[in-house]
Amino acid sequence: MIGADVVEIAPVINDxxxxxxxxxxxxxxxxxxxxxxxxxxxxxxxxxxxxxxxxLVDGQPVSSCTYLAADADxxxxxxxxxxxxGEQLHPLQQAFVDHFALQxxxxxxxxxxxxxxxxxxxPDPTRDEVVEYLDGNLCRCTxxxxxxxxxxxxxxxxxxxx
Amino acid sequence: xxxxxxxxxxxxVTGKARYAVDVRxxxxxxxxxxxxxxxxxxxxxxxxxxxxxxxxxxAVVTGDDLSPLFPRYGHIIPDHPILALGKVxxxxxxxxxxxxxxxxxxxxxxxxxxxxxxxxxxxxDPEQALAExxxxxxxxxxxxxxxxxxEAHSEPRxxxxxxRVELSWxxxxxxxxxxxxxxxxxxxxxxxxxxxxxxxxxxxxxEDGYLKVITTAxxxxxxxxxxxxxxxxxxxxxxxxxxxxxxxYGTKSYTKVEPLAAVGAWYTGRAVKVxxxxxxxxxxxxxxxxxxxxxxxFDSGGRLLARDVSLTLDTGxxxxxxxxxxxxxxxxxxxxxxxxxxxxxxxxVYTNTVPSSSYRGFGAPQVSLASELNMDQAAQQxxxxxxxxxxxxxxxxxxxxxPGKRPMDAxxxxxxxxxxxxxxxxxxxxxxQGIGFGVTASDAGAYPVSTAAVKILPDGSVLVSTGSxxxxxxxxxxxxxxASRELGVPLEQVxxxxxxxxxxxxxxxxxxxxxxxxxxLAIQRACAELLSRLEMAAAEVKGGxxxxxxxxxxxxxxxxxxxxxxxVVRGWFGGNLGELAATGxxxxxxxxxxxxxxxxxxxxxxxxxxxxxxxQVSLLRLVTVADVGHAIHPEMLxxxxxGAATQGLGAAxxxxxxxxxxxxxxxxxxxxxxxxxxxxxPEIVTIVAERGDGVGPYGAKGGGEGTLNPIGGAAxxxxxxxxxxxxxxxxxxxxxxxxxxxxxxx
Ligand code: FES
Ligand code: FES
Numbered sequence: 001m002i003g004a005d006v007v008e009i010a011p012v013i014n015d016x017x018x019x020x021x022x023x024x025x026x027x028x029x030x031x032x033x034x035x036x037x038x039x040x041x042x043x044x045x046x047x048x049x050x051x052x053x054x055x056l057v058d059g060q061p062v063s064s065c066t067y068l069a070a071d072a073d074x075x076x077x078x079x080x081x082x083x084x085x086g087e088q089l090h091p092l093q094q095a096f097v098d099h100f101a102l103q104x105x106x107x108x109x110x111x112x113x114x115x116x117x118x119x120x121x122x123p124d125p126t127r128d129e130v131v132e133y134l135d136g137n138l139c140r141c142t143x144x145x146x147x148x149x150x151x152x153x154x155x156x157x158x159x160x161x162x
Numbered sequence: 163x164x165x166x167x168x169x170x171x172x173x174x175v176t177g178k179a180r181y182a183v184d185v186r187x188x189x190x191x192x193x194x195x196x197x198x199x200x201x202x203x204x205x206x207x208x209x210x211x212x213x214x215x216x217x218x219x220x221a222v223v224t225g226d227d228l229s230p231l232f233p234r235y236g237h238i239i240p241d242h243p244i245l246a247l248g249k250v251x252x253x254x255x256x257x258x259x260x261x262x263x264x265x266x267x268x269x270x271x272x273x274x275x276x277x278x279x280x281x282x283x284x285x286x287d288p289e290q291a292l293a294e295x296x297x298x299x300x301x302x303x304x305x306x307x308x309x310x311x312x313e314a315h316s317e318p319r320x321x322x323x324x325x326r327v328e329l330s331w332x333x334x335x336x337x338x339x340x341x342x343x344x345x346x347x348x349x350x351x352x353x354x355x356x357x358x359x360x361x362x363x364x365x366x367x368x369e370d371g372y373l374k375v376i377t378t379a380x381x382x383x384x385x386x387x388x389x390x391x392x393x394x395x396x397x398x399x400x401x402x403x404x405x406x407x408x409x410x411y412g413t414k415s416y417t418k419v420e421p422l423a424a425v426g427a428w429y430t431g432r433a434v435k436v437x438x439x440x441x442x443x444x445x446x447x448x449x450x451x452x453x454x455x456x457x458x459x460f461d462s463g464g465r466l467l468a469r470d471v472s473l474t475l476d477t478g479x480x481x482x483x484x485x486x487x488x489x490x491x492x493x494x495x496x497x498x499x500x501x502x503x504x505x506x507x508x509x510x511v512y513t514n515t516v517p518s519s520s521y522r523g524f525g526a527p528q529v530s531l532a533s534e535l536n537m538d539q540a541a542q543q544x545x546x547x548x549x550x551x552x553x554x555x556x557x558x559x560x561x562x563x564x565p566g567k568r569p570m571d572a573x574x575x576x577x578x579x580x581x582x583x584x585x586x587x588x589x590x591x592x593x594x595q596g597i598g599f600g601v602t603a604s605d606a607g608a609y610p611v612s613t614a615a616v617k618i619l620p621d622g623s624v625l626v627s628t629g630s631x632x633x634x635x636x637x638x639x640x641x642x643x644x645a646s647r648e649l650g651v652p653l654e655q656v657x658x659x660x661x662x663x664x665x666x667x668x669x670x671x672x673x674x675x676x677x678x679x680x681x682x683l684a685i686q687r688a689c690a691e692l693l694s695r696l697e698m699a700a701a702e703v704k705g706g707x708x709x710x711x712x713x714x715x716x717x718x719x720x721x722x723x724x725x726x727x728x729x730v731v732r733g734w735f736g737g738n739l740g741e742l743a744a745t746g747x748x749x750x751x752x753x754x755x756x757x758x759x760x761x762x763x764x765x766x767x768x769x770x771x772x773x774x775x776x777x778q779v780s781l782l783r784l785v786t787v788a789d790v791g792h793a794i795h796p797e798m799l800x801x802x803x804x805g806a807a808t809q810g811l812g813a814a815x816x817x818x819x820x821x822x823x824x825x826x827x828x829x830x831x832x833x834x835x836x837x838x839x840x841x842x843x844p845e846i847v848t849i850v851a852e853r854g855d856g857v858g859p860y861g862a863k864g865g866g867e868g869t870l871n872p873i874g875g876a877a878x879x880x881x882x883x884x885x886x887x888x889x890x891x892x893x894x895x896x897x898x899x900x901x902x903x904x905x906x907x908x
Contacts, residue, residue, distance in 0.1 A: 023266060042360070045831040050440070079177065081177045093172075097168070100798060103635065103805060105408070138838065143801075143837075143842060144837075
């Protein structure tokens with residue numbers, strides 16, 4: 001790559017504008033992990049099927065394994081690292097803890113970001129809607145049921161928030 | 163028991179948990195592999211010159227460069243070259259390692275390496291590999307690795323059999339001759355990929371004269387042993403660390419990519435990172451496919467008289483854990499049934515395919531499919547309810563069914579009753595629906611060697627140190643809970659260090675469902691020792707006879723009243739200094755003399771419904787029973803049970819690696835489909851049976867694989883009952899079920 005094409009970009013990552021010069025071929029996941037140490041963004045299939053690399057770009061979920069960093073220029077990127085307010089977990093995070101909705105945890109950031117997008121759009125989803133929505137995220141450990149329980153519980157907690 | 167939050171939960175939900183793949187070093191090199199494009203060939207020239215001219219490429223390592231080293235690994239048979247040595251044995255085998263300043267230069271460089279091959283005939287399945295005159299994958303004698311695997315042998319090979327097992331007692335032929343009914347079942351269990359979501363990766367560096375490797379390995383101590391042999395280093399000079407492991411399930415047992423990273427570091431003198439994506443991982447290790455034939459003889463009352471088993475595992479190009487998987491598959495093939503006459507003949511066969519290794523259940527799922535279907539078929543032919551047939555034959559508690567092994571430490575019939583109730587077995591099924599269930603008992607726990615250390619620090623907090631890895635199974639929490647309970651120190655005051663061969667005590671493995679039982683015992687013993695040290699220290703500091711001093715429940719009580727653990731430590735050392743430490747050891751002596759340390763029980767079942775037009779199977783209900791003696795953390799246990807069963811359902815309905823000629827056609831997660839959220843049944847029932855009958859802490863024994871083991875057979879039986887024909891292979895894809903519905907061969 002060395003000496004290859006690079007572009008200057010200025011995305012807003014977890015509410016902070018950053019200025020980077022990145023190779024045109026760099027993926028968003030590589031940028032977040034290699035350049036910004038945001039290791040909550042995981043990689044597994046690297047072909048847009050497993051969902052572990054899910055982040056929100058301008059509020060929409062994307063697979064950062066196949067999204068180019070250059071395309072994030074000027075956009076707002078949210079990762080799992082931006083979710084908690086200091087020590088205070090986001091209700092989704094707290095629900096994942098309470099429902100034992102993780103084991104190895106490798107899939108967890110992707111699920112939580114996907115679920116965040118669901119609850120942003122649809123604060124009171126049915127169980128079937130949650131299942132349908134999370135069908136594109138793989139978890140190899142839990143059998144999914146506790147994840148679905150956690151999302152439904154988080155939806156309730158969020159609705160109860162003032 | 164209540165289930166406190168997992169100690170690793172907050173780091174994992176905030177994205178702060180560090181996995182091996184997240185570890186970086188300043189100045190480290192990235193890498194990319196050149197993989198074999200042939201299934202079986204002699205290597206010709208490897209032309210690295212164009213790659214080396216690419217800006218950013220630092221080095222290209224090939225097998226030829228490894229001559230100063232012991233260039234192979236393998237804990238049972240060291241047959242696995244780090245990089246191909248003169249010959250390739252499967253398509254996808256590592257041929258050259260390109261090292262570069264960034265990941266893009268590494269992958270571009272790999273594209274520029276040119277390899278020439280002289281093709282050899284390939285054997286792509288056991289049938290071809292065992293045929294007369296088949297080309298040999300391995301002719302040479304590699305010697306023997308792990309001596310605790312007693313069956314390992316070393317001799318030049320004249321065929322492609324990697325390992326053979328012959329096991330028998332009683333007289334099978336005689337017993338079959340007097341049987342009223344003989345039932346033969348032959349099944350094919352698919353070739354699988356365990357798919358841990360964190361793909362194989364490792365970072366290696368030579369620093370201060372030590373080889374340091376950070377990796378996603380379940381068994382860092384076994385990886386250490388392989389690496390020490392490669393570089394002729396003392397074991398003490400190899401430091402292997404496993405941070406949080408992003409899924410293991412046995413797929414990260416034993417050495418995988420660590421030698422690649424280490425030879426890269428050795429060759430360049432720099433830190434080297436090897437990272438695979440899921441496709442790379444699928445070209446690294448898979449699970450054995452199996453053809454199993456079971457002939458059972460019964461009397462007319464349904465008593466099992468004899469079982470004759472033959473099984474063939476497709477082990478792939480290198481042994482890895484294949485011999486042990488075969489050995490376990492053999493031990494698990496005759497079922498948890500009283501049986502005076504058993505004969506098992508097993509072969510693990512080398513083929514020109516991705517090497518196989520362990521995967522959750524370890525031979526049990528492969529053989530249980532045939533073993534449990536055989537019971538169902540026998541029940542049908544005898545006109546006996548299949549649950550009743552099993553009850554008639556299940557090994558009662560305390561009975562030794564396998565000569566020389568531990569007597570049955572579980573109440574299988576009681577477990578079965580719990581399962582059947584959960585499944586609603588007695589209620590009639592609707593048209594197009596079916597229920598299937600199964601019972602298995604696996605010789606689990608591996609060889610009982612564990613050590614653990616526990617310390618009391620001057621403020622009274624506790625540090626537990628263990629070589630057991632946290633891979634999602636919850637060892638971090640469960641082991642800390644045991645220490646907290648033993649010492650009477652609140653869980654918040656207990657910290658735990660895991661899996662660092664320089665800093666944590668020896669642990670054989672984190673597998674075979676052994677951690678809670680065996681590592682747990684080591685921690686319990688360390689805590690007992692620590693309490694007596696606290697008593698001695700208190701006697702010295704405070705005075706009074708030892709007999710009147712008792713350390714328990716977070717306090718040392720003596721004639722002078724109560725003092726806290728921290729006070730004792732501070733008093734003994736002075737100021738705020740020091741720590742008291744103790745080690746607990748588990749060896750194969752006493753109550754652990756008899757193997758296995760425990761029988762891992764698998765009791766699970768499913769209810770399904772079938773769409774007659776499409777052959778699509780819908781899961782209606784999954785029921786699991788955990789017979790674990792004592793649940794240290796019930797919620798995590800249930801999580802293990804459902805997770806294991808889900809992986810079994812993957813094999814039952816979706817998953818299969820497919821070879822077309824020399825090539826694996828689906829080494830990716832688009833075409834290798836694993837269970838998704840929508841596939842799961844709406845009803846999941848997890849039952850925990852606690853009878854305190856294990857050798858572990860508080861009567862615990864292992865769980866975590868059990869519910870997977872019978873699922874394949876249970877799913878096949880459920881579909882079989884719904885369709886009216888017994889399947890003979892998995893996965894039961896819609897097409898296969900549709901063909902079964904039409905009466906075609908599957
Ligand atoms: S790594 Fe991006 S979807 Fe799997
Ligand atoms: S928790 Fe391990 S993959 Fe989901």
